[in-house]
Amino acid sequence: MALPVLSLAELVRRKAPAAELCAYTPADLASLLPGLAPGSITEVTGSRSSGRTALLQAALAAATGQGELCALVDGGNTFSPSSGQAAGMALDRLLWVQCQRHLQHALQAADMILHGGGFRLTVLDLCEFRPEELQRVPLSWWHRFRLAVENTPGLLLITAAQPVARQSATTQIQLASRTAKWSGNLLRGLDLEASLRKPQRGETARLRAQAG
């Protein structure tokens, strides 16, 4: 069967207009990533203590602070509400789904939320799953998520130790910890380094996550 040939004019017509970026990223990251694009998947990857959760909570704080309803699919039951509140999240605008370290449940829950619609920012936290487990997830899941958020005002933020969504992710940020800042008998913060892996620019940004 012959595939239909589309003219350039038709392709341009079909292309969705560029949506305004949501300012859900911290100011230190603006040079690298000024905001998150609606209708897209963004991946935040890194090892433990690399600032992944700090970045997610900053995004959730910005979105819930604007009155938006957000969802957090917590694969490993690690979300701390008091930590979220300290980061500025409006907890009453957050739907928290605890998946009891069940990967299939986490994927299904994210799928239900994305297809249900109405949530501005959906966070899928897969940090507590081993990379081998995540690599076994069929690619169709990520593709399905992409179709669910495409052409909607919703955003999907996935966080894991390593990239998982592959072609379905529009943006991928890699985080790494540099040094912890101590002052006397207090932990003051953590210096981080962020690099944009997709679209790749070879640039990095320095961030600091302040301790509460």
Add this chain to the structure above:
Amino acid sequence: MIACVYRHGGPFENLPVLAEQFAGAYEQPDGDTILFSVAGLGRLFGPLPQIAAEIARQGQALGIAANIAIARHPDTARLAAQHRPGLTILSPGQEGEILGPLPITILPAEPALLETLTRWGIETIADFLALPPLGVLERLGEEGGKLQALVDGRGHRPLQLARPVEQYIAVRELESPVSNLEPLLFVVSSLLHDLTKRVLATGNAIREIGLQLEMERWEVSERLIGFPSPVQDPRTMLKQLQLNLEADRPRRPVVGVRLELRPTPPLAVQQGMFSPNAPEPERLQTLLSRLAALTGQGTVGSPELLNTYRPDAWRLRQRSLFAAGTATAVAAAPQLQLALRLFRPALPARVRLHQSRPEHLQSPGCEGPVVAAAGPWRTTGEWWAETAWARDEWDVAIQGAGLYRIYRQHLGDVWFVDGVYD
């Protein structure tokens, strides 16, 4: 003509029973007073004094000790019943004459107006009625005019009839026991649609569904499904019932179904033009139920911190998700705050100390020498309850493994890894 019964003894729950013996509908302004029309009862009982006597007789039979008054205006009848003992018949035109000796202070009026009348030297209702109506209206306004009309028995007011609470219950006994959910839902669906139509006809919505399944061997399974936001769509309710039944299937074949809908006025929400989008309440309700069916009850909702110093103290609520969102902060670039990821349950750990400070940590998932540590931060509380805690917390940096929060639990002197800073 309106009769008023003012109870001063006997069971208050018998007042509506008494009223229903003489009229199909009644007004009950408070627990001790009931008003009903006696129009047309003359053919049955005779003139008004005989009607009043019959009401008193029936009241005595029900154990009610009461004053009874009959007047044209319900409020005049109420006033007379409350302040004149026994039976009082206020024939048209005689209201002022009968109520006249009563003090002015019994009138249902604002204290300021009564004070004005007292300052004018008005002591009784007869004094008040002697004032020219036009002058009262000019000086005391509409309220004064209404008050004078009330004691004079003028004017008219329809009774505010008390509606009996309608119950929406449907019961069906099945011809043969049903084991599968599909035929059971078919039966439930038909009952639900019929009941919903009846509720919607009254302009109400549904806030709760009670489902009672009668099973073989006289076992009964009861379920109560509440909706944070009232619903009117039977499909949404049926989906909730389906999810509930799938999560907790009946243990035996079902032989009977009893469905009850509890109505409430529908939620009227005017969305602001600039308020953020949110899912429709009915879709959100279905989503929450489906998520709960997937991950388990008590795992889905909006976290609410509890008013305690106990670590990790929160509860999940769903109602707040249905409220309209309002921006609580000025849209500015968010600050990056170091977050804590908690291990639930906390990971047991072995900690080697050097000069009372952690030197080496060994735990599932993180192990290594401690390169920096801050602490100890001692917290204790709720010693009077089962939720008591007492522990010394440390923030430690493990070489090549990250920043962790660990603690020593005083009870048993054991160490745990509470979470990781991320």
